Amino acid sequence: MAKKRTLHGFFKPAEAKRPKIEASKETSLHPTYPCPVPHLPLAIIDALAFAPATEGKAIDDQPDLDLLYFQPHIPKAVQKDLFNFLRQELFFYRVQYTIKRGPVDTQVYTPRFTTVFGVDETSCFGADGSLLDSKTQLPIPKDRYQCKPRPVPECLEVLRNITEGTTGETFNSCLVNYYASGNDSISYHSDDEQFLGPNPTIASFSLGAKRDFVLKHKPMPPLMTDSVKPEAKPLKIQLASGDMILMRGPTQANWLHSIPKRKGGESEKGRINITFRKVLVKGGTENYYRYNVGAGGVFRWDGTKQKMDPWTSEISTAV
Ligand SMILES: O=C(O)CCC(=O)C(=O)O
Numbered sequence: 023m024a025k026k027r028t029l030h031g032f033f034k035p036a037e038a039k040r041p042k043i044e045a046s047k048e049t050s051l052h053p054t055y056p057c058p059v060p061h062l063p064l065a066i067i068d069a070l071a072f073a074p075a076t077e078g079k080a081i082d083d084q085p086d087l088d089l090l091y092f093q094p095h096i097p098k099a100v101q102k103d104l105f106n107f108l109r110q111e112l113f114f115y116r117v118q119y120t121i122k123r124g125p126v127d128t129q130v131y132t133p134r135f136t137t138v139f140g141v142d143e144t145s146c147f148g149a150d151g152s153l154l155d156s157k158t159q160l161p162i163p164k165d166r167y168q169c170k171p172r173p174v175p176e177c178l179e180v181l182r183n184i185t186e187g188t189t190g191e192t193f194n195s196c197l198v199n200y201y202a203s204g205n206d207s208i209s210y211h212s213d214d215e216q217f218l219g220p221n222p223t224i225a226s227f228s229l230g231a232k233r234d235f236v237l238k239h240k241p242m243p244p245l246m247t248d249s250v251k252p253e254a255k256p257l258k259i260q261l262a263s264g265d266m267i268l269m270r271g272p273t274q275a276n277w278l279h280s281i282p283k284r285k286g287g288e289s290e291k292g293r294i295n296i297t298f299r300k301v302l303v304k305g306g307t308e309n310y311y312r313y314n315v316g317a318g319g320v321f322r323w324d325g326t327k328q329k330m331d332p333w334t335s336e337i338s339t340a341v
């Protein structure tokens with residue numbers, strides 16, 4: 023039934039409706055993907071051309087800390103659509119693994135959803151998606167990797183190119199975290215593995231719910247006298263949708279960072295974190311796939327249930 027036009031209807035300013043994003047018909051495909059990943063809709067790509075939305079501000083007023091904070095980097099107009107697109111279209115894992123503490127095996131449940139794409143500098147993907155040796159451009163021996171490296175899908179490749187433009191750095195790996203609620207977290211750690219080389223630069227994007235990002239200096243040598251011990255205060259940065267924090271220089275070698283658990287509030291809307299890194303050697307690729315893909319099942323976003331759900335590809339029963 024047609025809606026009756028009221029006087030109020032005439033004079034009320036038209037509500038600023040967000041134009042519906044038209045899905046792309048193209049997809050990124052690879053034998054290692056559990057399902058195809060649609061390309062980013064053109065409307066999102068167009069809006070991303072305005073990134074970085076703000077200039078980065080240096081946070082380097084503490085010993086050994088060198089951050090560049092873009093608040094935001096991703097333009098406001100596209101933050102929601104990009105968050106919804108990535109949550110809908112990427113596949114995630116809830117990785118479990120055991121660590122040996124002396125004689126006892128402890129089961130670790132990663133308290134967030136994760137996924138990873140890319141390969142270290144020693145290999146690259148050929149046009150047909152197969153892995154080649156970076157130096158010789160010849161197919162790599164079948165047993166070079168225990169894991170199955172996955173190419174970065176187009177939708178994250180767009181963001182990688184923008185990030186390389188903003189930072190003047192190059193990246194070959196992309197890790198994605200999804201924090202479904204305030205109960206999801208990452209504990210204090212530093213991304214200081216040798217496979218990233220000394221003083222690695224890591225670009226870290228936030229989309230969705232605001233979450234606190236906390237940093238503290240690693241313990242100083244106990245024998246350092248107070249007069250030479252530099253004063254380093256813990257830091258709390260509330261990361262909002264679209265923000266990007268570039269961690270560089272001596273930051274990873276000297277500081278720990280974490281996304282602590284939070285009770286209720288905004289965290290329940292879910293948050294995506296995307297980091298771009300440069301992995302130098304094969305061991306880094308193995309490590310990232312082991313801890314961010316693992317050996318368990320796939321999870322995908324269920325729009326009806328509004329949650330991540332275990333997912334299995336539909337096997338055709340047609341005969
Ligand atoms: O979610 C974040 O902002 C941080 C993630 C992080 O530190 C990591 O994946 O190493």
Ligand SMILES: [Fe+2]
Binds near residue numbers: 211212213279
């Ligand atoms: Fe980290």
